[in-house]
Amino acid sequence: MRIACPFCGARDSGEFTYLGDASPKRPDAPIDGGTAVEDQFYDYVYLRDNVAGLTREYWYHGGGCRSWLIAERSTTTHEFKSVTAAPGAGAAKAKQAGER
Amino acid sequence: MKYSIFSLARAALSSHKNWGRAWRDPAPKSHYDVVIIGGGGHGLATAYFLAKEYGIRNIAVLEKGWIGSGNAGRNTTIIRSNYMLPGNTSFYELSMKLWERMEQDLNYNTMVSQRGIINLYHSDAQRDAFARRGNAMRINGIDAELLDATEIRKILPFLNYDNARFPIQGGLMQRRGGTARHDAVVWGYARAADEFGVDIIQNCEVTGFQRTNGRITGVETSRGIIGAGKVGMAVAGSSSRVAAMAGLRLPIESHVLQAFVSEAIKPLIPGVVTFGAGHFYVSQSDKGGLVFGGDLDGYNSYAQRGNMPVMEDVCEGGMAIMPMIGRVRLLRQWGGIMDMSMDGTPIIDKTPVDGLYLNAGWCYGGFKATPASGLVFAHLLARDEPHEEGRRFRLDRFRRGAMIDEKGQGAQPNLH
Numbered sequence: 001m002r003i004a005c006p007f008c009g010a011r012d013s014g015e016f017t018y019l020g021d022a023s024p025k026r027p028d029a030p031i032d033g034g035t036a037v038e039d040q041f042y043d044y045v046y047l048r049d050n051v052a053g054l055t056r057e058y059w060y061h062g063g064g065c066r067s068w069l070i071a072e073r074s075t076t077t078h079e080f081k082s083v084t085a086a087p088g089a090g091a092a093k094a095k096q097a098g099e100r
Numbered sequence: 101m102k103y104s105i106f107s108l109a110r111a112a113l114s115s116h117k118n119w120g121r122a123w124r125d126p127a128p129k130s131h132y133d134v135v136i137i138g139g140g141g142h143g144l145a146t147a148y149f150l151a152k153e154y155g156i157r158n159i160a161v162l163e164k165g166w167i168g169s170g171n172a173g174r175n176t177t178i179i180r181s182n183y184m185l186p187g188n189t190s191f192y193e194l195s196m197k198l199w200e201r202m203e204q205d206l207n208y209n210t211m212v213s214q215r216g217i218i219n220l221y222h223s224d225a226q227r228d229a230f231a232r233r234g235n236a237m238r239i240n241g242i243d244a245e246l247l248d249a250t251e252i253r254k255i256l257p258f259l260n261y262d263n264a265r266f267p268i269q270g271g272l273m274q275r276r277g278g279t280a281r282h283d284a285v286v287w288g289y290a291r292a293a294d295e296f297g298v299d300i301i302q303n304c305e306v307t308g309f310q311r312t313n314g315r316i317t318g319v320e321t322s323r324g325i326i327g328a329g330k331v332g333m334a335v336a337g338s339s340s341r342v343a344a345m346a347g348l349r350l351p352i353e354s355h356v357l358q359a360f361v362s363e364a365i366k367p368l369i370p371g372v373v374t375f376g377a378g379h380f381y382v383s384q385s386d387k388g389g390l391v392f393g394g395d396l397d398g399y400n401s402y403a404q405r406g407n408m409p410v411m412e413d414v415c416e417g418g419m420a421i422m423p424m425i426g427r428v429r430l431l432r433q434w435g436g437i438m439d440m441s442m443d444g445t446p447i448i449d450k451t452p453v454d455g456l457y458l459n460a461g462w463c464y465g466g467f468k469a470t471p472a473s474g475l476v477f478a479h480l481l482a483r484d485e486p487h488e489e490g491r492r493f494r495l496d497r498f499r500r501g502a503m504i505d506e507k508g509q510g511a512q513p514n515l516h
Contacts (some may be wrong), residue, residue, distance in 0.1 A: 001407045014409030018399040018514060020353070038499075045499040045511050046351040046442045050340035052402045075354070078407075098162050 004083050007065040015063030021048055022056040022070050022086075052076055058086060103207050105346060107171050122287060123294035128301050130171065131327035132160045134481055135319055136334055137306050137342060139163025141173035141282070142459055144289035144300070145333035145474020145479070150208075151296030154482035159298045160328075162321060164305035168286035171337055173403075174360050174436035175467040178372050178383065180217045180277035182244065184236040187492030187504045188445065193242050195472030196276060202471060208288030210280050211386060215371035217277030218252065220259075220421065222266040222377045230272040230376075237274070245273045259421050266377035266420060268293035278371055280382050285470055299317065309346050309456070316346070316455035332457040332481050334473075338402070339460035346453045349451050350460065351442040351498050351512040356401040356435045357393065357464050358410055362428040364388030373421070380417030382425070389431060392418060396438065396464070398514045405435045438464050443503035444516030448477050449486070449495040457481055458495060463516055 001013040027040035047056075052075055059069045068086035073079065101107060101120065111119055134150060136143045150156045163169075179199050181192035200211050207387045221227045238280075248270040249261060290300055301323065310318035310325060316473050318327040335342050343350050374381040379510045382392035384511065394414035397406045411433065418425045441447060441461030451458050459477045462469060476490035486494070492502035497503055498511075509515040 012409065013407055014412075020514070021401070022510070026288045042499045048340070048351070048353050049344075049349060050353050050400065052338075052341050052354075055400065057400065073399075075402050076402055078401065078405075 001078055003059065003069075003071065003080060005064055005067070005069065006083060006085055007067055009059065011061070011064055015061060015090050016069075017060045017062050019058035019060065022058050023049070054081060059083075111501040122291040123300055126299045126301065128160060128304065128323050128326050129299065129320070131318075132299070133158040133329045134332065135159075135326060135328035135330070136161045136332045137319065138170075138334035138336075139167035139290075139300060139302065140170050140287065140334065140336070141168070141285050142336070142462075142477070143332075143469035144286060144293055145470050146332060146334055146477045147298045147300075147474075148289050148293040148296070149475045149478035150482060151298055152294060154478055156482055157187050157297045159293075160326065161293070161298060161300050162304045162306060162319070162326070163300070164304045164322075167290055167300060168283055171436045171438070171466060172282055172286045172470075174359065174384070174434060175282055175464075176381070176393050177279045177282045177385070177467060178217065178277070178381070179280055179468045180274055180372070181242050181274065181468075182217065182219070182233065182237060182274045182277065183506060184233045185433070185504050185506050188506060189236065189240040189242065191472055191476070191489045191493075192469065193240060194475070195240075195469050196473035198475065200276075201282065202280075202285075202288070206288040206292045208284065208291060210284040210288050211277070212280045213386070214276050214278040216273055216275045217372040217374070218247070218256070218271040218273050219374045220252070220268050220271040220376045222269060224269075226376055227269055234272050243274055243276050245275070247271050255370060257424070258368070258424055259373075260423050264419060266375075268421070271376075276369045279385075281386075282467060284291075289474070299361075306342060306345070307469050311453075314454055316453060328455075330455050330457060330481055332459060332477060334477065336460040336462045336466055338461055339439050339458070343451070343458070343460075346451070346456055348451055348453065350447075350458075352447075352461050353400050353440050354402055355396045355398070355438050355440045355514055356403060356406045357396050357438050358406040358414070358433060358435045359391070359393040360411075360414065360433045361392075361431050362390040362425075363384070363431045365390070365428060375417050375421045378413075378417040378420060380414060380421065382418065382422070390425065390428060396440070396514055397435075403435070404436055404437055438462070439466075440512045440513035440516060442498055442513060443505040444507050444509065445504040446473070446493050447495050448473065448480060448490045448493045450480070450484070451495065
């Protein structure tokens with residue numbers, strides 16, 4: 001499995017670390033907001049769609065540019081559809097700054 | 101037919117041509133009291149215990165392929181009960197006790213071989229951690245011995261004790277641990293369940309659930325609709341996919357774990373050995389192959405195959421403790437899909453959907469749990485309340501903060 005890092009090109013998957021599904025969004029709510037907020041955090045921290053098919057997920061290129069990336073990948077074939085920089089961090093941030 | 105020395109002699113007279121089927125191949129009936137999805141070890145053991153211990157005989161086990169074609173046929177066949185946390189210790193010890201009498205119970209040779217499991221330690225801190233684990237086991241009546249390097253050397257003289265980075269200082273030994281023949285476990289439970297009248301229906305994939313007023317009343321399958329009083333899921337690896345058909349999301353991710361077997365060599369390794377400074381474990385099958393494995397690949401997958409970086413990592417672990425392993429050739433390598441739960445501990449519980457019961461989240465420790473998982477899940481299905489040894493494996497423990505995190509990794513399934 002090779003991953004096409006947008007900064008470094010296609011590299012061996014051994015250079016990357018997997019975080020997981022990129023779709024859960026941290027609830028934007030006060031932590032002491034009662035059981036409704038607890039339910040939201042339970043959902044965010046523990047429950048997963050665990051899709052068989054195309055997913056969006058975080059990878060970290062620790063053996064290269066040390067950027068956080070978002071990949072679209074199939075969990076049934078391991079085929080990557082796209083790899084882009086995760087917004088707001090590392091090289092992506094520098095690139096954004098350079099573009100401005 | 102009961103298997104015995106007499107049945108063997110009788111069959112020998114006809115050149116072993118008249119053994120007959122070990123279990124029937126029935127067409128699905130229109131309705132069962134209990135339908136179990138998944139014809140692996142856990143599903144078949146559940147059917148067996150439901151029939152034997154709880155008197156329910158109108159049961160079907162539905163398997164999308166052939167029985168034992170999933171994780172039951174892909175594991176590394178290790179049995180052990182060397183757990184530390186409440187909930188795990190007594191559950192896995194129950195399982196070990198069931199392993200010890202399985203062959204008599206099932207009248208089937210499952211090749212249970214208690215040759216011991218040794219977890220090696222490589223530092224003072226690790227020795228202390230293993231001493232603590234061993235003490236936790238002994239408090240719960242489970243056998244454990246902390247051995248130093250001199251004692252380990254007598255049992256495993258071929259290891260590299262003087263590795264500069266990871267010298268072997270000793271190991272935690274559970275003598276009652278060992279291996280069993282994984283396929284025979286599946287076949288033994290299938291045969292024993294079949295004798296109680298359980299219908300084992302192969303090539304029957306569940307494609308949906310039938311519901312009336314919210315309650316599950318049956319399953320839609322590739323072989324038609326089958327009505328059910330209760331439905332139990334034992335489909336580890338695919339739990340999220342099947343649960344999604346009932347509108348549920350689970351605290352589970354599916355990950356690929358690879359395993360390896362070498363060419364057959366003469367008897368070398370007694371029991372199971374695990375490397376404490378990396379993730380590598382090895383045993384020797386009765387055929388002579390060295391069966392070994394290590395970490396998950398680390399990314400979500402349903403593909404039942406892995407990638408090269410982890411193969412390299414596993415083989416490096418093997419070379420670190422046992423340099424002679426480099427002289428044997430790799431024969432086969434394969435991958436299985438693990439139900440990685442958010443705390444590394446299984447789930448045996450009712451679901452929020454009435455009539456649907458869940459047995460899932462076995463991570464990569466499902467094989468050793470097979471008999472106890474069957475008994476505990478059967479109890480839940482029959483009585484609608486958790487078995488004494490399964491009462492901590494609840495689905496809502498994440499919401500309540502009552503996780504059982506043996507490895508202390510938190511909600512990151514690929515690290516358990």
